[in-house]
Amino acid sequence: MTLKEDPFKANFDSLEEFADRISDLLQCPITIEDANHRLIAYSAHDDYTDPARTATIISRRVPEKVINSLWKKGVIPALLSSEEPLRIDTISEVGLGNRVAVSIWKNNEVIGFIWALETERTLSKEDMELLKKAAKAAKNKVLQLYMRKNKREERVQEFFWKLLTGHIKTNEEIKENFDMMQIPTASLFSVFVFRFASDITNDLEKQISYVLQTTQQIQVLLYTVDRNDFILLAAPKSPNQPLYEFNQFIASFATKMKERFHINSIQSSFGGIYETFEHIEKSYKEALTVLSMKEKFPEQTSSIYGYQQLGMYQFFDLLLEKKRQGEFTNSSLAKLQAYDDKHHTNLIETFESFFDHDSNVNETAKALNIHPNTLAYRLKRIAEIGEIDLHDINQKVKLYIDIKLAKYEALH
């Protein structure tokens, strides 16, 4: 095979050099990414590049909206299932001009992509063939990067577990490690847990990792896997609305996993949002608490992900313990329960739902499929039978908590 037949036979010092070589041959700007769409290398001395490429180079990763759009158009799935180069037409919404892409393979796995922008000229069939060869030639270089990353990854994982289990106590020590491993630090962070239906396989881990790496809604600091839990330390992009950002992230994570990999039924949560790293263990535990509560109160907590949002459920374990010791007997609840049992009524459920719906008569009636007047009548009955004053928030809160607690106890 002559150099003309395989122009990438030569050795290259760096991937940058390699990118320049392709660029020279094809006469168009070249970008090389890893499997997670992080920039590995790009050709220099290009006259024109489209906004998407510029943004990619600046932030050293492909912008999320571009990735999203490529998924939606089916580009990435196609690249992941074939070694053939693929032409992508302009997607002007995300600043993407015409281009050709090819995936870089190692065994049966995609480990990167090469992009060629068709700014000045359109690639011919031969050019496409050349690009395919380039992808094959790039394999080893990209793989080396991967290996190095993996080794580092192992050390980082060990460190993360130490943090999660509270084996590193002082903030200085933690910061030192962060610096040493070149993990970015953040002023605010929280631990996320994504619980999958079954144990997380290597493939699944890669897919999750892919979604995380390409998500730019949050800043990923560290992550690891524990059986069917995917554990993540992450920081918000801006410190103003961390809660909102985190919730957004969880929602989009779920939809992405579903749309792209057909994985549903992920239970997600995150712990408290803290400023100092000593609280990582705490945040992790809190995230686990949220998951356990979501299991026990699916309806109530369906839209709750953060420990903050867990509200009063935060101390249910504590209360349950005392309840078990026979502490909090509630005669109102006992009376209502007795009445419900005897007359097959739903007074307790009615009260619970009413309180759940912020004491809004109409909403509650709708939720229970009853007439608002029926609700009013039942409430009057509840006050009579349970001997409670429905204007006394204290009694109401107590009854509400006791109802939830009884449910919780039944499930536990």
Add this chain to the structure above:
Amino acid sequence: MTLKEDPFKANFDSLEEFADRISDLLQCPITIEDANHRLIAYSAHDDYTDPARTATIISRRVPEKVINSLWKKGVIPALLSSEEPLRIDTISEVGLGNRVAVSIWKNNEVIGFIWALETERTLSKEDMELLKKAAKAAKNKVLQLYMRKNKREERVQEFFWKLLTGHIKTNEEIKENFDMMQIPTASLFSVFVFRFASDITNDLEKQISYVLQTTQQIQVLLYTVDRNDFILLAAPKSPNQPLYEFNQFIASFATKMKERFHINSIQSSFGGIYETFEHIEKSYKEALTVLSMKEKFPEQTSSIYGYQQLGMYQFFDLLLEKKRQGEFTNSSLAKLQAYDDKHHTNLIETFESFFDHDSNVNETAKALNIHPNTLAYRLKRIAEIGEIDLHDINQKVKLYIDIKLAKYEALH
């Protein structure tokens, strides 16, 4: 002194005999009571007696409404301050006909009363003198009764303390003791604690005891004193509305102590209402909890006496403990607090009051002396600053509890 001059010089086997003797001499029905208006003896073979006397004999105590009325008219205070016989005109509301009364004294203390009904005839001045002598002669007999009672009282007190401190465990053993000491048992009961401003003196104890003995709103089973606490085991008259009865009793106890003995500022409470005697210790502890909560949350708990009514405050000690361990951090509260501190606003107080008033805008505005619109504005601000959803009852309850808890912690 001849028998004619002092016709009571002779010995009498019983107080009944003594009552008959007075009755013979004065030609009218005679009733002898102890200091607590319990019937000690009464003359037989009387043709006519008024309804008040009949009721007294039947129930072996003067009906409460009669006592109340006698206090109101100033009769009892007069009898307690003078040895002279006193004529009382008909009080038809309570079925009391014309009569003459005299108190029985021992040293400087009244230990009983003699009542002479003027059914057939009106007593002359000489008759009144005779009655006074009778009162003097009755002293020793009545005193003997007292002594016997006191001895029994001591044993009973010891027993009660064992119950309060949980030193008698089994229900059978407790019942046995109750029977042995001839204390009436009841199907429902609770422990009351009345806390006075200073240590309870002998005099005060007698006054309290007097009010208790003459109260017929509840059934007094046992009582004792612990420094400035008066501890009482009592049962409701009927098992239907124990809560209501107990609350009524506490209110009337307070007014009576105030009106009759000018003692205000009694803190009252009662524990859980139970059916089996093993729970006496628990009920006592609960009553103490109520008092401690009343001390810490005077406004919120001013109309609360029963442990039941304490509602969510029941588990505040528990929560505080966890809070101390740094468990429940509430970033919403923290943010609101920071804002309040910086801008000298009252967001937290506003929210607290709003929740206290069952989310009623008008009431809250009135309580805070602000315009309802101001309240609406503040609530909007609270939602923004604290990042909480004011339609989410869970978050609201949590914030509310955290606010109260912070107050509680500050006080403790």
Add this chain to the structure above:
DNA sequence: ATTAGTTTTGTGGAAATCCACAAAACAATG
């Protein structure tokens, strides 16, 4: 099947709450 008691649904008008907007008061700042 009848009946008494309880529960649910329907109706209409009084009362209250909610909402958007404007105006005024206030505090902090340079």
Add this chain to the structure above:
DNA sequence: CATTGTTTTGTGGATTTCCACAAAACTAAT
């Protein structure tokens, strides 16, 4: 002292809630 941002008060009208009463449906027991 003028400016700026925040907070409070005022107003009018749309909307919702509340309440009392009547009617209908349902349940359990005779």
